[in-house]
Amino acid sequence: MSKFIQLHLLTSYAPSNLNRDDLGRPKTARMGGSERLRVSSQSLKRNWRCSDLFEQALAGHIGMRSKRFGEQLRLQLTTKGVNDKKAFEWASAIAGQFGKLKKDSVEIEQLAHISPTEQKAAFALLDKLVAEDRAPTTDELALLTSTTTAVDIAMFGRMLASSPEYNIEAACQVAHAISVHSVAVEDDYFTAVDDLNDGLDDRGASHIGESGFAAALFYSYICIDKELLVENLAGDLELANKAIAALVEAAVKVSPKGKQNSFASRAYASFVLAEKGNQQPRSLSVAFLKPVFGDDQAAEAIRKLREQADNFDRVYGACADSRAELNAVTGEGNFNELVAFIAD
Secondary structure, three states, rough: OOOOOEEEEEEEEEEOOOOOOOOOOEEEEEOEEEEEEEEOOOHHHHHHHHHHHHHHHHOOOEEEEOOOHHHHHHHHHHOOOOOOOHHHHHHHHHHHHHOEEEOOOOOOOOOOEEEEHHHHHHHHHHHHHHOOOOOOOOOOOOOOOOOOOOOHHHOOOEOOOOHHOOOOOEEEEEEEEEEEOOOOOOEEEEEEEEOOOOOOOOOOEEEEEEEEEEEEEEEEEEEEEHHHHHHHHHOHHHHHHHHHHHHHHHHHHHOOOHHHHHHHOOOOOOEEEEEEOOOOOOOOOHHHHOOOOOHHHHHHHHHHHHHHHHHHHHHHOOOOOEEEEEOOOEEEHHHHHHHHHHHH
């Protein structure tokens, strides 16, 4: 079994604002001396793990990331007839296992990633407490596990500041997607018209606004430590392979949701280079330190990506044991075969 799986993707998005900064404008970064469009890794991972593709493929194996688990527990107790004081105390005791609680609240201070197994154990404990009309014991509150059946936790990790022994190291690393060429963020000036305004007294617009946007061809990089993923999943190789296949499909097909109703900038990856091996991973982003120019940027970006992979091999020796490609620009390759290669 190859230890590392690396994915290099090129995806073209039409005018869009997929991932906004604090001012509502598309995120950017400077690279190679020029301004580039950027989509954060947090945005990418959130959209993948919450996509229909991912959830359907891995139903029952996806965790919940929330501060509000304690409120779910408290409501469950009150629904079962437990008085407010006991419900608060019992829910606080259980929710507090997943993180420090806010003062006089059952809400956890930080987002906690809770596996389906841990959720079931917590609700099973609630039923026991209600049946026996008592508070939980210290032993019963040992709900956390250091391995998981939640593939999103196994892939993207979990950090519990108050219980570091139950932290789970991420088996999947995702880079910020960045444009292979320089960009200029533009402003879309728009107006809205009131349908009930007949224009006889007021010919003006009912709303005026502007929204930043840009278009770009993005390079994305994903690295999966398959051995660590299997370890995080308590040795379940079959589940690990299903998780990898689902992640690949989501990464290739799922677009970030930002401003999609305004721009409808949906895209599949135009090019995917997959690599497997035990060698130390490396990104190919250096291929785009010099921005891609010209009339055929997709073909040029693919050429530069391949050339950079070859150059790494030339100076360091083979950086992967095996490779596979999908090229939707030229119609070469097969997606199902690519997924089978990666998840094997």
